[in-house]
Amino acid sequence: MSTDQTRLAILAAAERLYADRGFGEVTLRDIVAAAEVNLAAVNYHFGSKEDLIAELYVSRSVALNRERLTELKAAEDAGGGRAAVEAVIAALVGPPLRGCLGPDRQRSAAARFMVRASAESVPVIRRIRTREIGHLRRFAAALRRALPGLPEADIYWALHFALAMTHETINGAERLQRLSGGACDLDDVAGIVARIATTVVQALAADTTAAAPPRRAARPRA
Amino acid sequence: MSTDQTRLAILAAAERLYADRGFGEVTLRDIVAAAEVNLAAVNYHFGSKEDLIAELYVSRSVALNRERLTELKAAEDAGGGRAAVEAVIAALVGPPLRGCLGPDRQRSAAARFMVRASAESVPVIRRIRTREIGHLRRFAAALRRALPGLPEADIYWALHFALAMTHETINGAERLQRLSGGACDLDDVAGIVARIATTVVQALAADTTAAAPPRRAARPRA
DNA sequence: GATAGTTTCATACAGTTGTTTGAATTGCAA
DNA sequence: TTGCAATTCAAACAACTGTATGAAACTATC
Numbered sequence A, B: 001m002s003t004d005q006t007r008l009a010i011l012a013a014a015e016r017l018y019a020d021r022g023f024g025e026v027t028l029r030d031i032v033a034a035a036e037v038n039l040a041a042v043n044y045h046f047g048s049k050e051d052l053i054a055e056l057y058v059s060r061s062v063a064l065n066r067e068r069l070t071e072l073k074a075a076e077d078a079g080g081g082r083a084a085v086e087a088v089i090a091a092l093v094g095p096p097l098r099g100c101l102g103p104d105r106q107r108s109a110a111a112r113f114m115v116r117a118s119a120e121s122v123p124v125i126r127r128i129r130t131r132e133i134g135h136l137r138r139f140a141a142a143l144r145r146a147l148p149g150l151p152e153a154d155i156y157w158a159l160h161f162a163l164a165m166t167h168e169t170i171n172g173a174e175r176l177q178r179l180s181g182g183a184c185d186l187d188d189v190a191g192i193v194a195r196i197a198t199t200v201v202q203a204l205a206a207d208t209t210a211a212a213p214p215r216r217a218a219r220p221r222a
Numbered sequence C: 001g002a003t004a005g006t007t008t009c010a011t012a013c014a015g016t017t018g019t020t021t022g023a024a025t026t027g028c029a030a
Numbered sequence D: 001t002t003g004c005a006a007t008t009c010a011a012a013c014a015a016c017t018g019t020a021t022g023a024a025a026c027t028a029t030c
Helices: A003-021 A028-035 A040-046 A049-078 A085-100 A109-119 A123-128 A131-146 A152-171 A173-179 A189-208 B003-021 B028-035 B040-046 B049-078 B085-100 B109-119 B123-128 B131-146 B152-171 B173-179 B189-210
Strands: none
Touching (some): A003 A028, A003 A109, A040 A049, A049 A085, A049 A123, A085 A131, A131 A152, A152 B173, A173 B131, A189 B152, B003 B028, B003 B040, B003 B049, B049 B109, B049 B123, B085 B109, B085 B152, B085 B189, B152 B189
């Protein structure tokens, strides 16, 4: 078996297991069993368990950020360099939501892995996670262009809340479904993205109503 | 040392350590060291590590829910049996936020423990957590009274988002502070509660006004 | 102050964890 | 083929995990 095959098999198995069970409930032996490779392969190819997690997180983080920025760029280009607030938020929350939810159950392990990494406290990941800040500043700038004059704090609260709703929706999807007795449709991903975007827009609009009248956006519903 | 003293010392130490480091990074030996009791005391008094966590979670969960319901009841009584949406949300998110944030750094370990328990995937807690649903139904009913005619799904999405913003604000307080360069004041707890409540209210308001003109909001696509 | 019932303690236990080792196997260039 | 490096493998390693044991220390009752 070629080197890359083993490496990729380990990465894929680790990603899936961590996404499914969480970091605390997965051992190296679980991973190598799922990847069908020898136990020593992990240390041979990655050095240590921590290094494996780090490489996994970095690579998936890069991919997610690229996806988000591509969508943001498209929205800005379509709007002549300035994207609407809804579009900025949708670019931020769309990729993870589409990757984790949806009816076709083709839910990507990568997206679920990233959300787990956001929620659980793993020292290695916590150490790396600082980079995310730089990435979010790009979205802060987009919001600043969309709503000139908005206080800086409101911009960051908006991004923060958007991510909050996204993560909790993914992690707590089952609870929400049970709580609502099925009234909340977790398969309508586009609707969820729109709902989160609208919520953020409304909050920001309410903030600026000090001078201007509130603008109301319709929310698409099934 | 009396029995209760040892029990309470263990519970307090476990709560603080789990709140500080997360469930995956704390061993029984860490706990008994912090509590200054013998290793065997945990199994003697609680039966097992799982039982300790379960008892800890249940007791703190009961206390948190009581605090929330007291606040909700007070708001309903003040409003003649019907509380405003802001008050309902404030009763839901106020207790954990006040317990976890604030300038006096008198942040309670109990509140942080509960938020950790919400975020991380611990089998024991996951098993118990079903009760929370019954508790949330009480708040759903309060929202229903506050906004008659609101679709059921919207009620549950509102509660879900309120909890989402609360948890992420507590868990990601440090990141938000760094991201915003200090622009977001994490010490102004009352302001945060109000911000979350306002966000939910605005989102719900947008929903009812949009009921008349059913148009689709623009969804950004590449 | 002897007795019986709790509670503490040092210690050991069996199982699991991540990691290492050195020999076997493979892949590939000369 | 031969030779050599890269990779795989079974096995063992030390460290750590939660748990159990039995003797010691304590507490309260008679």
